[in-house]
Structure formats: C-alpha cells, structure tokens
Amino acid sequence: MLIGIAFWVLAVIAVATGLAVFVVNSMARATYALAVSFIAVGGQILLLQQNYLGLITILMMVMEMAVMAVYMVMFMGMNPALMPMDMTHGKKTAIGASVGAFVVLAGGALLVPWPDRRGGPPDDLTHALGLEIMDGKMLVMAVVGAVMVATIVAGVVLAAGRTRYDRFGDDLRQRGSNGASLGGAQK
Amino acid sequence: MTLEAVLVVASALFAVGLYGALSQQVVVMVMMGLELMINGILLAAGGFWWFLAPDPSGQVLLLVILAAMTVEMAMGFAVATLLHRRRQTDMTDMAQELSR
Structure with missing residues (x-):
C-alpha cells in the first residue's frame, strides 16, 4: 500500500x-x-x-x-x-506525435495480456548482478567498455578546436592551411 | 504498483521526451528530450524485469540502457561544442546543412 x-x-x-x-x-x-x-x-x-x-x-x-x-x-x-525563452518549431506536429506515441504505448501496456511472473529475485540482487557481469554476461560489459572508450575518443575529436593534425609550418605552430601548395604551409 | 502502471508512466515519460526532441530548437533541449525518452525506456525495462522475470541477467540490459544514455549525452555535448565552435550557434535550425 x-x-x-x-x-x-x-x-x-x-x-x-x-x-x-x-x-x-x-x-x-x-x-x-x-x-x-x-x-x-x-x-x-x-x-x-x-x-x-x-x-x-x-x-x-x-x-x-x-x-x-x-x-x-x-x-x-x-x-x-x-x-526567458521560447525556442520551438513544429509544435503542433510534435504534440500530435507525442500524444499518438502515448496512446499507442499506453494502450499496448493496458491491453496486452502480460504473462505471469517467472521465478523470484535473488536475495542479494547487487551481489548477483556483480557475479553476472563478471561471469555469464562479461562479453556485454566488455563491449560496453569499448564503446565508452570510443565515445571518449570521438567526443574529444569532435569537441577539440585544434587537433594534432592541424599543425602547419616548419615549427608546427601555424594554425590553418593556406592552400594546397607546399603542403598548406605557405605563409 | 502493477506492470501496467509502470508501463503507462514510462509511456508518458517517453511521449513527453518525444515532444521535446521534435519541438525544441536548442541542441541542449533536444538532448534533454532524448534523455527523457531513454528514461522512460529505463523505467519500462525495470518494470518488465521486476514483474515478469526477476533474474539477475535481465539487469544487465538495464546497465546497457544506462550506458546508451551516457553515450548519447557525451556525443551530444561534443556535437553541440563543435556546432558552437564552427557556427557560433546552439540552434538545430542553423545546422540543417552539416556539409557547409
């Protein structure tokens, strides 16, 4: 209750x-x-x-x-x-799509005959989850780990203003390319 | 508290998030909409787990959803930073043509 x-x-x-x-x-x-x-x-x-x-x-x-x-x-x-701000576009379409999605999802939730519960939770769920991650589902977590590293790399590459490959000139201090001649290093 | 109740609440969260993702112009607000949608999915998955098959292996799926949420946010911030750096804007309407 x-x-x-x-x-x-x-x-x-x-x-x-x-x-x-x-x-x-x-x-x-x-x-x-x-x-x-x-x-x-x-x-x-x-x-x-x-x-x-x-x-x-x-x-x-x-x-x-x-x-x-x-x-x-x-x-x-x-x-x-x-x-204060109101920065929206296509409000009516968005409201229509949102209401439609809610009706479909909630209707499905209420109308589908869900099966009965199968089994019960373990006594110490956190412990069981830890064992699961380190045992049967280790591949999942290994893939998630790799995805996280890829996210870090991709995030830095996207967000960094200047990367290691944007260095020009003899001392690699020139910031932008000035054209294709001389490998873009011409001042 | 029943499975149906959890799913209806999750549907409401998903629908609100969908409205935000479709209607907002500021990139950060679009990301907030996407976050709400994933939040609804997380709640629904938690409900399914508890009411249908409370086996520990099902919890791993929830961890994956949480990871997806993190990736979405990190990449969203990175793209928003890039957009700000290149176009001095934070509006989706200013980024309709990404090639330029």
Missing part, C-alpha cells in the same frame, strides 16, 4: 517535472526540472527493488545535469536563470 502511494507520487513528480522541462521559460529551470524527473524515476527503480541501478541513475543524472549547467555557462553566453 505504502509502496503503491510512493510509486504514484514519484510518477506524478517524474512526469510533471518532465513536462516542466519544456514549459518553463529558462534553461536553468529546465535543467533542474529534468534532474528532479530523473531522481523521481531513480526512486521508482529503487521501489522496484533494483537498488544498484536506481542509485546509479540518480547519481549519474545529477552529475550530468551539473555538466549541463557548466555547458550553459560556457557556451550560451547568458545568465540562464534570467533569460
């Missing part, structure tokens, strides 16, 4: 703050709203007895929103808390 009430309270908070992300008129408030939405979903995952994943979701998303705040200060050239 208590878990049910907590679930619905968190559900309302998660969806309401999720909506608020696109309704509030400043990006800082949107970021905070998204963080609250993520924390609420993390709480719901905790209610589903998945302590490790729920906690990871909350910690990761709070840090991610902090990065987002830093990003806004770095690049957006404004005080994000004070700048």
Whole structure:
C-alpha cells in the first residue's frame, strides 16, 4: 500500500517535472526540472527493488545535469536563470506525435495480456548482478567498455578546436592551411 | 504498483521526451528530450524485469540502457561544442546543412 502511494507520487513528480522541462521559460529551470524527473524515476527503480541501478541513475543524472549547467555557462553566453525563452518549431506536429506515441504505448501496456511472473529475485540482487557481469554476461560489459572508450575518443575529436593534425609550418605552430601548395604551409 | 502502471508512466515519460526532441530548437533541449525518452525506456525495462522475470541477467540490459544514455549525452555535448565552435550557434535550425 505504502509502496503503491510512493510509486504514484514519484510518477506524478517524474512526469510533471518532465513536462516542466519544456514549459518553463529558462534553461536553468529546465535543467533542474529534468534532474528532479530523473531522481523521481531513480526512486521508482529503487521501489522496484533494483537498488544498484536506481542509485546509479540518480547519481549519474545529477552529475550530468551539473555538466549541463557548466555547458550553459560556457557556451550560451547568458545568465540562464534570467533569460526567458521560447525556442520551438513544429509544435503542433510534435504534440500530435507525442500524444499518438502515448496512446499507442499506453494502450499496448493496458491491453496486452502480460504473462505471469517467472521465478523470484535473488536475495542479494547487487551481489548477483556483480557475479553476472563478471561471469555469464562479461562479453556485454566488455563491449560496453569499448564503446565508452570510443565515445571518449570521438567526443574529444569532435569537441577539440585544434587537433594534432592541424599543425602547419616548419615549427608546427601555424594554425590553418593556406592552400594546397607546399603542403598548406605557405605563409 | 502493477506492470501496467509502470508501463503507462514510462509511456508518458517517453511521449513527453518525444515532444521535446521534435519541438525544441536548442541542441541542449533536444538532448534533454532524448534523455527523457531513454528514461522512460529505463523505467519500462525495470518494470518488465521486476514483474515478469526477476533474474539477475535481465539487469544487465538495464546497465546497457544506462550506458546508451551516457553515450548519447557525451556525443551530444561534443556535437553541440563543435556546432558552437564552427557556427557560433546552439540552434538545430542553423545546422540543417552539416556539409557547409
């Protein structure tokens, strides 16, 4: 009973703050709203007895929103808390697609005859998950690890203004190419 | 708390995220929409796991979803940084032609 009430309270908070992300008129408030939405979903995952994943979701998303705040200060050239804004396009199409998606997904969720539960959770789920990652599902985590490294490399390559290959001139200090002649090193 | 309830909430989160991803012009806001969509998927996967087959191996799928979320955010920030550096903008409308 208590878990049910907590679930619905968190559900309302998660969806309401999720909506608020696109309704509030400043990006800082949107970021905070998204963080609250993520924390609420993390709480719901905790209610589903998945302590490790729920906690990871909350910690990761709070840090991610902090990065987002830093990003806004770095690049957006404004005080994000004070700048009202409405930067949207194709609102009617987006609302139509969104309502359509909700009707289809929620309709499916309510109409499909879901099978009964098979088996029960292990006593110490975090321990069991750790064993699973280090045993039967190690390949999955090895692939995820490689993807993470690729993400770091790709992120740095995309975000860096000047890479090791953009060095020109005899002392490699010239920043841009001046044309194809002399290998682009002509001043 | 039932599977249907969890899935309906997850659907609502996904739909709200879809609205944001389609309607917003600022790259960061589009990313927020995508994050909400993945958040809905994460909740649905958690619900499926708990109510249908609470076996530890199913949890690995949730970890993969979390990893996808991280990759999306990291690459989104990198692309947004590149966009800002090249075009001095943070709007998707200014990046319709990526070749230029």
